Amino acid sequence: MERTLVILKPDCVWRGLIGEIIKRFEGEKFNVIALKMFHLSVEEAEKFYAVHQGKEFYERLTGYMSSSPIVGMVLEGKKAVLRIRELIGATDPKNAIFGTIRNKYAINGLMNVVHASDSLESASKEITFFFKTEEIFHYQRREE
Ligand SMILES: Nc1ncnc2c1ncn2[C@@H]1O[C@H](COP(=O)(O)OP(=O)(O)O)[C@@H](O)[C@H]1O
Numbered sequence: 001m002e003r004t005l006v007i008l009k010p011d012c013v014w015r016g017l018i019g020e021i022i023k024r025f026e027g028e029k030f031n032v033i034a035l036k037m038f039h040l041s042v043e044e045a046e047k048f049y050a051v052h053q054g055k056e057f058y059e060r061l062t063g064y065m066s067s068s069p070i071v072g073m074v075l076e077g078k079k080a081v082l083r084i085r086e087l088i089g090a091t092d093p094k095n096a097i098f099g100t101i102r103n104k105y106a107i108n109g110l111m112n113v114v115h116a117s118d119s120l121e122s123a124s125k126e127i128t129f130f131f132k133t134e135e136i137f138h139y140q141r142r143e144e
């Protein structure tokens with residue numbers, strides 16, 4: 001079992017897609033084991049996206065991510081890091097495979113609905129960024 005961090009970005013929240021996107025993840029047998037709404041300050045967004053500092057889209061990205069509330073969650077499941085990245089699709093919806101979340105819902109390469117950790121190492125760091133240990137839970141999925 002792996003854990004990964006997912007953020008439902010401002011465009012997901014303001015278009016009323018929170019439930020739709022969580023439903024996709026739950027439908028693929030991932031458990032939501034932590035869930036919280038945040039409104040990041042610009043400084044927090046800059047810290048979270050520090051790896052992108054200096055890139056031409058950095059200011060737009062941090063301004064956008066701090067523009068309205070977002071939903072952070074930890075998902076748990078088999079090969080969660082890679083599988084969730086596959087489910088969300090490429091960064092730019094023009095390059096995202098048909099049927100992926102970004103292919104279906106992203107507005108453009110900036111407002112692309114969802115963030116997901118890109119490796120086990122970044123998942124661990126990103127989960128710690130948003131959640132305390134006691135805010136993360138564990139349960140078994142039951143079908144009945
Ligand atoms: N060329 C770009 N133009 C505008 N925004 C971008 C661009 N590249 C990336 N972004 C934004 O920065 C976020 C982080 O970039 P990156 O880590 O490369 O993509 P991903 O979210 O797929 O891991 C993207 O999800 C997107 O919101």
Ligand SMILES: [Mg+2]
Pocket residue numbers: 118
């Ligand atoms: Mg990334």
